[in-house]
Amino acid sequence: MCGRLSQYSGIHDFVAALSMPNALVNHIGDLPLERYNAAPTTQLALFHQEEGFLHADMVRWGWRPHWAKDRAAPINARVEKVAHGPFFRAIWPHRAIVAINNWFEWVDEGGSKKQPYLIRRQDRAPILCAAIGQYPSVGRQPTEHDGFVIITADSAGGMVDIHDRRPVALSPELAREWLDPATPKERAEEIALHQGEPTDVFEWFKVDRAIGNVRNQGAALIAPVNPTPG
Template sequence: MCGRVSQYTGIHDFVAALSMPNALVNSAGDLPLEKYNGAPSSQLALFHQEGDVLHADMVRWGWRPAWAKDRAAPINARVEKVAHGPFYRLIWPNRAVTPINNWFEWVDEGGPKKQPYLIRRRDQAPVLCAAIGQFPVGGRQPSEHDGFVIITADSQGGMIDIHDRRPVVLNAELAREWLDPDTPKERAEQMVLQQGEPAEVFEWFKVDKAVGNVRNQGPDLIRPIADSIP
């Protein structure tokens, strides 16, 4: 996963995709997010659950433990190691979902610059990515140490031609179970290892190279170029 996502609809659209009747504490606002080209270290909408209450916050994409000052904050965590490695031990219990509309990958097709592809669900529903992180809980204020990572797995099927890694995407039922604080850690690990959405759920197409510049935003970035309309 190359590290660029879109979150352009509003929080309530993402909540509807989760089909959660829970009370919502929304610190992300009610307006469309309009983030078409979300990059590492930017603030992205993130869901977590406390008791029966769903929380939506804006949290920095990227996290590292306090002792890992010799490296940049990773934005992704490999599903094969995330539950047991020392790097993410502190935040593995802090399960979250980052809802996105799509993500981008870049493919070397022999030209002077790599070709960006947009990947989204075929039904164009929100993409519910399994995540873990450090974020405000119990009413505490946001901290400079807050952040989150998206859990990734090996790609499957034709998606391998686009990139060898992909976010672990959960359907709505599994996303609710993942968010539930009462879900055992062993069950959570099983979900992300074995039950992520398969490649057939997604479609991908070429988009304009302007998405390569993180300063560019707007709906033109998510439109297919003429020769790649799905």
């Protein structure tokens, strides 16, 4: 999975997609997020559940443990290793959902520059990505060490032609189970490993190369295009 995504809907659109009856503790606000071209280190809306409430906070995309100061903070974690490797051990119990509208990948099609593709659900519903992180909790304020990573798995079907990795996207029912602190760690690992949304839920198409500049924003970036070669 390449490090670029869109999160432009309002927080209540994402809450509606989760279909959670829990009261929302909203630290984000009600306006559309309008992040059409979000890159690593961007503050993104992250959901977690605590004391019976659904919490929405802005958290940095990317995290590393305090002892890994010699490397950049990863933005993704491979589902095959995340539950048992030492790097993410501290945050594996802290499950979250990052709801996105789409993500982007770049494909070498023989031109002078790689061609960006947008991947989204065919029904245009938010994509509920499994994540883990260090984030504000009841009684604790945000800190500079907060952050999250998106869990990724192997792509399948035609999506392999776009990229060999993709986010672990969950159905609303499984997203709610993933968020529930009462869900055992073993069950959470099973969900992430084997129960992500299938490839045929998604569609993908070419978009303008302007998405490559992180300063560019706006709805025009997510529109389909037929670019000229090169």
